[in-house]
Amino acid sequence: MFFKKFGEKIKSLFTGRKIDEAFFDELEDTLIEGDLGARLTDEIVTELREIAKKEKITEASVLQKRMKEILSGYINAYSEKPQKGRLNVYMILGVNGVGKTTTIAKMAKRYTSEGYKVLLAAGDTFRAAAVDQLDIHAERLGMRIVKQQMGSDPGAVIYDAISSAEAHGDDLILADTAGRMHNKENLMKELQKMDKVIRARGVDENCYKKFLVIDATTGQNGVSQTLLFNQAVKLDGIILTKYDSAAKGGALIQIGRTLGLPILFVCVGEHYEDIKPFDKEEFLNSLMGLE
Ligand SMILES: Nc1nc2c(ncn2[C@@H]2O[C@H](COP(=O)(O)OP(=O)(O)OP(=O)(O)O)[C@@H](O)[C@H]2O)c(=O)[nH]1
Ligand SMILES: [Mg+2]
Missing domain, CATH: 1.20.120.140 (SRP54, nucleotide-binding domain)
Structure with a gap:
């Protein structure tokens, strides 16, 4: 592993x-x-x-x-669950290619099986195929999705998603976001706009969470990515992807030590089932060769 x-x-x-x-x-x-x-x-x-x-x-x-x-003492699992019977919004962030969209699909399936009513929001309106990609997952999984055309305002997408979730009595919105724009500043501004919309819509602070997806193969870069995103929109936790193909990942320990961010999920492949809650004991034993 x-x-x-x-x-x-x-x-x-x-x-x-x-x-x-x-x-x-x-x-x-x-x-x-x-x-x-x-x-x-x-x-x-x-x-x-x-x-x-x-x-x-x-x-x-x-x-x-x-x-x-x-x-x-440096790392912890994120153990909070979305609150049932209330509207939770999870914004999924990360640079391009780390696995945001795939992870959203995995999370959607998992939370649905736990009894949550999940809605997908196609907040990556920058890349041509992004909306379609999430749409395909929605269809395969039989999930509802709120989307707009490519190039539209992601703030408007999340606004619509909140209205739709309220109308349907959904518990959880999983919002996809862009990983790349013309430049980093644009991307961060766009994410801050989405963040503002979610707050302005009155989503309970305790039900609104922002998770950064880190690709296990990127090593040290994961730390600088976390600092960057955390500065733009305060993060609540980390999701680690591609744990199946990476050789090392002390970056998570650094992220925990410097920012105190807990880890929600670890993803270990491309299938919907390849996601599991972060298990600190297992992780540390394997890191320390103590298995
Ligand atoms: N091996 C492995 N591949 C993964 C995992 N998660 C995602 N991938 C693959 O990584 C690639 C990128 O995944 P996406 O979900 O499209 O990533 P993204 O962050 O949404 O990318 P952009 O939308 O371009 O920003 C795809 O080929 C996924 O199948 C994982 O846990 N393990
Ligand atoms: Mg994507």
């Missing part, structure tokens, strides 16, 4: 060896390779050095669990 290779590296690094300078150097290199970033790597290694010194630990294997404990 995703972290297997990295986990194996960590495991062999911590197995059957005494703690010395070379060990910490190697650990540092491994963490940087694993996308944990220089600053966080330094923080973790410094803490482990202190623990080893203070507790007179000499075996690296003892530190493996301690490192898991440190990382455990």
Whole structure:
């Protein structure tokens, strides 16, 4: 799986060896390779050095669990559910190609099976095929969708979607958004406009959430993407995609550490079923080679 290779590296690094300078150097290199970033790597290694010194630990294997404990403090699962009987709006954000539209379809199926009345909103009006793509999913899944022509105002799409959801008594709008526009500033402005419309329509603050989709194969870039989107519209959580094809993903730990954002789902393939709630224990065990 995703972290297997990295986990194996960590495991062999911590197995059957005494703690010395070379060990910490190697650990540092491994963490940087694993996308944990220089600053966080330094923080973790410094803490482990202190623990080893203070507790007179000499075996690296003892530190493996301690490192898991440190990382455990940095990330969390997003465990809130949409509130039934109220209108929830989940805006799904992310740069182009990360898997927003596919993930929306997966989420729609999942939430529907949990008894929610779901409505899709085709808020990516920038790319020619985007509306059609979501439309195809809606048809396959038998979901309702609110859409407009390509090039129309995504703020108007979400406005219509809210009216439609209210009229039908839907519980949850899953709003697709553009991943690319003429430039980054345009995209952020467009997203802020959608955000404003949703607030102006009086959707309860506790029922309105913004999730950023991060592609596990993009490594460190995931951190800068998160900072960028979080600055434009305050994020509530992260969805990780392509966990099936990525080799490493310490970026999630960095995102957790710097922004405290919890993780909602992990996606592991292109089928509707390839989505699961983030499981912190499983994730950390595989990251740390502790399975
Ligand atoms: N292997 C794998 N592929 C995925 C996963 N999620 C999405 N994909 C694929 O990634 C590609 C892009 O997915 P989209 O859902 O179109 O991504 P998007 O973010 O909506 O892209 P834009 O609309 O262009 O911004 C598609 O080929 C998907 O099938 C996943 O979890 N695993
Ligand atoms: Mg899309």
